[in-house]
Amino acid sequence: MIITPNPRNGTSSTKSGAPISFPMAPTGGCRSILPTICKRPTGPTCDGCHSVGYDIHTKKVAEWNVGCERCHGLGSEHVAHPTRGNILNPAHMDYVQATDTCIQCHSQGRPLTSPIEGKYYDWPVGYQPGSNLQDYWKLEEHNLGETTFTHFPDGTAHKNRMQGNDFVQSVMYRRGVTCFSCHDVHGTDNYAQLRKPGDQICLDCHSPLSLNGPRTATIEEHTHHKKGSTGSSCIACHMPKIATTIADVKVRAHTFAFITPDMTDKYKIPNPCTSCHTDKTTAWATEAMRHWPERSPWRLQ
Ligand code: HEC
Numbered sequence: 001m002i003i004t005p006n007p008r009n010g011t012s013s014t015k016s017g018a019p020i021s022f023p024m025a026p027t028g029g030c031r032s033i034l035p036t037i038c039k040r041p042t043g044p045t046c047d048g049c050h051s052v053g054y055d056i057h058t059k060k061v062a063e064w065n066v067g068c069e070r071c072h073g074l075g076s077e078h079v080a081h082p083t084r085g086n087i088l089n090p091a092h093m094d095y096v097q098a099t100d101t102c103i104q105c106h107s108q109g110r111p112l113t114s115p116i117e118g119k120y121y122d123w124p125v126g127y128q129p130g131s132n133l134q135d136y137w138k139l140e141e142h143n144l145g146e147t148t149f150t151h152f153p154d155g156t157a158h159k160n161r162m163q164g165n166d167f168v169q170s171v172m173y174r175r176g177v178t179c180f181s182c183h184d185v186h187g188t189d190n191y192a193q194l195r196k197p198g199d200q201i202c203l204d205c206h207s208p209l210s211l212n213g214p215r216t217a218t219i220e221e222h223t224h225h226k227k228g229s230t231g232s233s234c235i236a237c238h239m240p241k242i243a244t245t246i247a248d249v250k251v252r253a254h255t256f257a258f259i260t261p262d263m264t265d266k267y268k269i270p271n272p273c274t275s276c277h278t279d280k281t282t283a284w285a286t287e288a289m290r291h292w293p294e295r296s297p298w299r300l301q
Pocket residue numbers: 017018019020066067068069070071072084089090091180184185186
C-alpha cells in the first residue's frame with residue numbers, strides 16, 4: 001500500500017449512508033505527513049486499521065478504508081438476503097463489545113501475541129466485531145506518574161487516536177454510554193460526526209439536576225461562567241485539547257475527567273483553567289475554585 005492522505009475537508013461521510021470516505025487510498029505517490037513512513041512497509045504498522053479484511057499473508061484487502069464490515073461484521077449473507085438478523089449491529093451488543101468496535105482502531109496498543117510470525121503489528125490482528133477485543137489486543141501499558149510518548153502521568157492520552165484508551169477510564173463507559181452515543185459514524189453535518197454539536201450533546205443527558213450530574217439547579221451554578229461564555233462550555237473543561245497529533249495540533253481528551261490546576265503543578269498536565277486564562281497562575285485558579293461551593297475541595301488538590 002502507498003499512502004495518499006486526502007486533505008481533511010470536514011465532510012468525511014454523508015447522511016445518505018454512502019460509504020464513508022476515509023483518507024487512505026491504495027494508489028498514488030506518498031504524501032504522508034510522516035515522510036519516513038513512505039519508506040517503510042505499512043502492513044504491520046498501518047494497513048489493518050485503514051482497510052477491511054487485510055490478510056497478513058497475502059497483504060491483500062477486501063477494500064481500502066473503513067467499510068461497513070469493520071463495524072457490522074461479515075456481510076455477504078446479508079447482502080444476499082438482507083434482514084436485521086444476519087448483520088451485526090453494535091447498538092445491540094453489550095457495552096464492552098459495542099465500544100470495542102471503535103476501540104479496535106481508535107486506540108494505542110499491541111496484539112496479545114507479539115510478534116506474530118516475526119512481525120510486530122500495531123493493530124489487533126484477527127479481531128472481528130462481536131468478539132472480545134481483549135482476546136486479541138492489549139491497550140498500551142503505562143505506569144502512573146510517568147510522562148511517555150503515549151500517556152500523561154495520570155493515564156490520560158498524550159497523543160492522538162487514543163480515544164479508546166481514554167474513554168474506558170470514564171464513569172460514562174461503565175454506565176453504558178458508548179462512542180456512538182455521541183458520534184454517528186454514518187455521518188452528520190457536525191464536527192467529528194457528532195450527533196449534536198459539542199455541548200448540546202452533553203446536555204441531552206446532563207440537564208440541570210439530572211441524576212447523571214451536574215447536581216446544580218442551573219448550568220451556570222456548575223460552570224461559574226456566564227451562559228454563552230467560552231468558559232461555560234462543557235468540553236472546554238471536560239475534554240481539553242491536550243492529545244498531540246503533530247507539532248502543536250491537538251485533539252480532545254476523552255476521559256471526561258476535570259484536570260486540576262494542582263496536577264499542572266505536580267505533573268505538568270495542562271489544566272483547562274489556565275490553558276484558557278493564559279495570563280493567570282494555577283494558584284489563581286485554585287483560589288477561584290475555593291469559592292465554588294458545590295465542589296469538593298479534596299478532589300481539587
Ligand atoms: C465505524 C463503524 C461503522 C461503520 C464503518 C458503519 N457502521 Fe453502520 N452502525 C454502526 C453503529 C455503531 C451502529 C449503531 C448506532 C447507530 O445507529 O448509529 C450502526 C447502525 C447501522 C444501521 C442501523 C441498523 C438498525 O437496526 O437500525 C444501519 C442500516 C447501518 N449501520 C448501515 C451501515 C452501512 C450500510 C455501512 C457502510 C456504508 C455502515 N453502516 C458502516 C457502526 C458503523
